[in-house]
Amino acid sequence: MAKEIRSAAGKKRGLWKSVKQNRACYLMLAPFMLFFIVFTVIPVAMSLPMGFTDFDMVQKPKYVGLSNYTTLFLSDKVFIRSIRVTLIFALLTGPISFALCFLLAWLINELPGKLRTLFTLIFYIPSMASIYFVWQIIFSGDMNGYLNSFLMELGITTEPIQWLTDSRYVLGVTIVVQLWISLGAGFLALRAGFQNIDRSLYEAAAIEGLHSRWQELIYIVIPSMGPQLMFAAVMQIVGSFTAGAVAQNLVGFPSTDYRAHTIMTHAYDYGWVRYEMGYASAICTLLFIAMYICNRLISRGLSKYND
Amino acid sequence: MAQTDIRKLKASNRRAGRKIRGTVAIAVLLTVLGIFMLFPIYLAVMMSVKPVEELFIFPPKLYALRPTLDNYRDLFDAMHQNRVPFSRYVFNSVMVTVSVTVLQCVFASMAAFVLAKCRFPGSKLINSIIVISLLYQSNVIYIMQYVVMSKMGLIDDPLALILPSVASPLALFLMRQSMSQIPDSIIEAAKVDGAGLFRICWQIVIPNQKPALMTLIIFAFQASWNIQSGSLVFQEQYKTLTTAAAQVATSGMARAGVASAVSVFILVPPVIVFILAQRHVIETMAHSGIKE
Numbered sequence: 001m002a003k004e005i006r007s008a009a010g011k012k013r014g015l016w017k018s019v020k021q022n023r024a025c026y027l028m029l030a031p032f033m034l035f036f037i038v039f040t041v042i043p044v045a046m047s048l049p050m051g052f053t054d055f056d057m058v059q060k061p062k063y064v065g066l067s068n069y070t071t072l073f074l075s076d077k078v079f080i081r082s083i084r085v086t087l088i089f090a091l092l093t094g095p096i097s098f099a100l101c102f103l104l105a106w107l108i109n110e111l112p113g114k115l116r117t118l119f120t121l122i123f124y125i126p127s128m129a130s131i132y133f134v135w136q137i138i139f140s141g142d143m144n145g146y147l148n149s150f151l152m153e154l155g156i157t158t159e160p161i162q163w164l165t166d167s168r169y170v171l172g173v174t175i176v177v178q179l180w181i182s183l184g185a186g187f188l189a190l191r192a193g194f195q196n197i198d199r200s201l202y203e204a205a206a207i208e209g210l211h212s213r214w215q216e217l218i219y220i221v222i223p224s225m226g227p228q229l230m231f232a233a234v235m236q237i238v239g240s241f242t243a244g245a246v247a248q249n250l251v252g253f254p255s256t257d258y259r260a261h262t263i264m265t266h267a268y269d270y271g272w273v274r275y276e277m278g279y280a281s282a283i284c285t286l287l288f289i290a291m292y293i294c295n296r297l298i299s300r301g302l303s304k305y306n307d
Numbered sequence: 308m309a310q311t312d313i314r315k316l317k318a319s320n321r322r323a324g325r326k327i328r329g330t331v332a333i334a335v336l337l338t339v340l341g342i343f344m345l346f347p348i349y350l351a352v353m354m355s356v357k358p359v360e361e362l363f364i365f366p367p368k369l370y371a372l373r374p375t376l377d378n379y380r381d382l383f384d385a386m387h388q389n390r391v392p393f394s395r396y397v398f399n400s401v402m403v404t405v406s407v408t409v410l411q412c413v414f415a416s417m418a419a420f421v422l423a424k425c426r427f428p429g430s431k432l433i434n435s436i437i438v439i440s441l442l443y444q445s446n447v448i449y450i451m452q453y454v455v456m457s458k459m460g461l462i463d464d465p466l467a468l469i470l471p472s473v474a475s476p477l478a479l480f481l482m483r484q485s486m487s488q489i490p491d492s493i494i495e496a497a498k499v500d501g502a503g504l505f506r507i508c509w510q511i512v513i514p515n516q517k518p519a520l521m522t523l524i525i526f527a528f529q530a531s532w533n534i535q536s537g538s539l540v541f542q543e544q545y546k547t548l549t550t551a552a553a554q555v556a557t558s559g560m561a562r563a564g565v566a567s568a569v570s571v572f573i574l575v576p577p578v579i580v581f582i583l584a585q586r587h588v589i590e591t592m593a594h595s596g597i598k599e
Binding site for chain 1 (some may be wrong): 446
């Protein structure tokens with residue numbers, strides 16, 4: 001924008017003219033932009049200044065300088081732990097779920113039409129379902145839990161394992177369930193991407209001497225799917241950095257020893273439970289920054305495929 | 308139709324040097340993975356039809372010995388006992404999902420068309436903002452959104468369930484990607500014929516975007532159907548069906564069986580929409596393939 005304004009400064013009249021010429025464009029953009037600005041841009045923009053205030057939704061926000069941030073990093077031990085949990089969580093679920101989306105979309109695409117539809121549905125259903133209580137029963141700590149009863153029947157364990165409360169297992173269980181629900185928009189985008197690849201490319205490749213599906217993947221598929229890969233990566237980043245709901249619903253809030261306490265859970269705690277909006281804003285701002293950096297890194301990595 | 312499809316695929320596979328063995332192996336692998344993915348869903352369905360006394364037998368059974376619909380009956384009974392009639396929840400849910408889905412598709416399509424096909428002052432900036440904001444479409448902004456909405460007096464207003472979801476950067480992004488594939492020559496030709504941008508968008512571009520529209524509908528329906536109205540509206544008469552059902556699941560009187568019935572009941576509509584839309588997407592793609 002700044003650049004455009006500067007270049008336009010000399011020929012202000014030219015800019016005005018082209019704005020007027022494109023009035024129809026602005027009119028068609030207007031409805032979307034109006035709601036986008038009110039419900040997305042303003043909230044995101046507000047979280048930055050709000051992070052410097054003390055605000056409880058009742059009284060006016062009070063400016064407190066950097067104190068929210070100093071508290072976060074210097075005295076909030078739970079926050080420091082939540083950074084670690086979020087990093088472990090995001091570094092495990094992000095790449096694994098991305099790889100899962102890609103591999104499953106690829107394998108499904110190798111099947112004939114009817115089966116494709118069926119398998120796409122099967123793998124997509126979990127992302128629509130919120131059935132945490134079933135997972136709670138699967139991982140239940142008594143002998144009635146499906147996993148415990150299964151393991152005991154096989155003789156692998158003799159005692160039921162406290163999957164949902166033992167601090168050694170809490171994060172692992174959360175990661176499994178998060179992966180289970182993570183085949184969402186990114187997965188569908190990759191499915192469509194594979195479907196759009198012209199089959200004649202495969203035929204041509206066979207003539208050129210590529211014979212395994214694996215070679216096709218490397219030489220045909222990946223180079224022609226840059227945009228979808230990027231999109232899926234963004235979706236999985238958002239999903240893994242802002243996960244919190246799974247842990248809250250599965251292993252309780254707060255989880256044992258804060259083992260599954262993500263940054264998002266921390267923000268939820270201060271925003272919704274304690275109504276300390278200033279503090280919650282500071283946490284959200286940090287999360288925005290982390291996600292943005294991560295996104296830049298990935299887009300740089302994929303840029304050679306992106307046009 | 309299906310016959311020729313399969314024959315074509317076979318021929319194409321032969322030319323591409325595919326072996327049928329590989330395809331079978333892939334199908335088997337996916338079936339095994341699919342069973343794992345569906346297992347919790349299967350359990351939810353089974354538990355929703357188990358009578359109470361079967362929920363706690365040891366070792367836990369993977370199926371219901373005497374399936375019953377009691378849990379579903381209890382769920383609807385409990386929702387009927389609220390101060391507002393059941394039909395009110397249905398009405399609220401239909402209102403919210405239909406208005407969010409329609410407005411999201413209309414607004415996103417128009418904006419996407421302009422952003423994909425027109426150059427005007429500010430278009431580059433808006434394009435890059437949309438890509439960045441994909442990152443921020445999540446629960447991270449709910450807290451700030453809530454503050455903005457309470458300043459606007461939207462809390463406890465039925466509009467609070469609709470307005471925040473109307474402009475979806477995800478929908479705009481997907482639509483823009485899809486529309487940018489349309490050749491410029493078609494639009495230029497329509498311009499020469501004297502059609503305005505608005506008419507080009509509605510009569511030429513959007514009718515050709517069925518697959519993208521279906522994708523948008525899937526996402527919009529899913530999001531609006533599952534909307535958590537609990538923190539946005541407090542009056543019982545504004546709550547949606549899913550919220551009312553979830554209330555039954557978390558209230559003290561509920562058993563595990565009723566909770567399963569709730570989640571199965573909530574899951575069914577999005578799955579149906581997905582199945583219908585997906586078939587459409589595949590069909591549309593098949594047609595475009597034949598034309599070539």
